Amino acid sequence: MKKEFVVIGLGRFGGSIVRSLADQGMEVMAIDMDEDKVNEFSSTASHAVVADSTDESVLKSLGIRNFDHVIVAIGDNIQSSILTTIMLKEIGVKKITVKAQNDYHEKVLRKIGANQVVHPERDMGRRIAHNIVSNNVLDYLELSDEHSIVELVANEKLSGNSLIDLDIRAKYGINIVAIKRDRDIIVSPQAEEEIQEGDILIVIGADTDINRFEKKILWT
Template identity: 50%
Template structure:
């Protein structure tokens, strides 16, 4: 089976970290940056690296970027280059174009030009860290939409031995436990009879209000 191929444009902190993780997960990655030093640093880490101006359509065409499964625009602080690169990628017909936004306005422009997914790494990380700081049992926090969130909550000692039926988050709070991560493995879609133990991790989905109420009433 053919491995998915990714082109990552912009090899700063975010782009290089993303590229290395994709390689670790077993995918092929082409790294592109106009900075020769950044490209040299990543040349031994990635499948291929190229020094190139990503706003030049002919250059990206010659690199065969249109044949990649996904192109990620991870350009650091040059908003104009980020937008122009995204436009070129869309014009070339790249299947999936993902772009990093530096601000809400930048993100709106990227959405307008048809970028398939806009990510806000600094903003999202800030939100996640803030939630983790104020909620000691909160291990991770991912906003699925403006209304829905998925969180990982560590089970405190006082809930040890309770079943999902006894906790009953769906009936009492409207949120659902979709998985329990235990020492010996993960239970996906747990049944009412499944029991939680101290330091298990519950993966819960619901609206922000539902999860906040469940966390406040049950976990803290």
């Protein structure tokens, strides 16, 4: 069953969400006050509407409360972002995700009832920083302030060793939850699985433990 989404704010972040959801076959209503931006997404979104999201009567007329999930991707106007979130809560939207500009903005959003708050610029900055610090890091996803999932490329030092030989969980407190090998993905690999040079290890754990593993085993 298709889910129905609303994306409010069609800047780079909001626009990319509209395109991604549409590519996945989802129903998407795209909203912005800028008519040119709305016209840009008229052929991508299921519905593209010029509207003021801080006007409760406008949101009600669009039937926003009937959608599964509303993403507030308003750019630099923090006041509009907060007011829109308040309006969405008051009309009974089930799930609201909001883009935050800073930590203070996030605190306010959480207090007024946003279900999820994202920091796309900050999070992307952290991913890039991890990628450029180590040649072995392909991707990085923050799970919390202290835990992450990281894709690491296995080097010659790891090659030929099984997971039980390396005993990574006991020594470093991290878990290898999957291994990408060419076009294959080995999910929940067995202890006897032997690592090959070039394997992509999908690792989950505390940031401090992952960093310790990188420095000890992967950095050259």
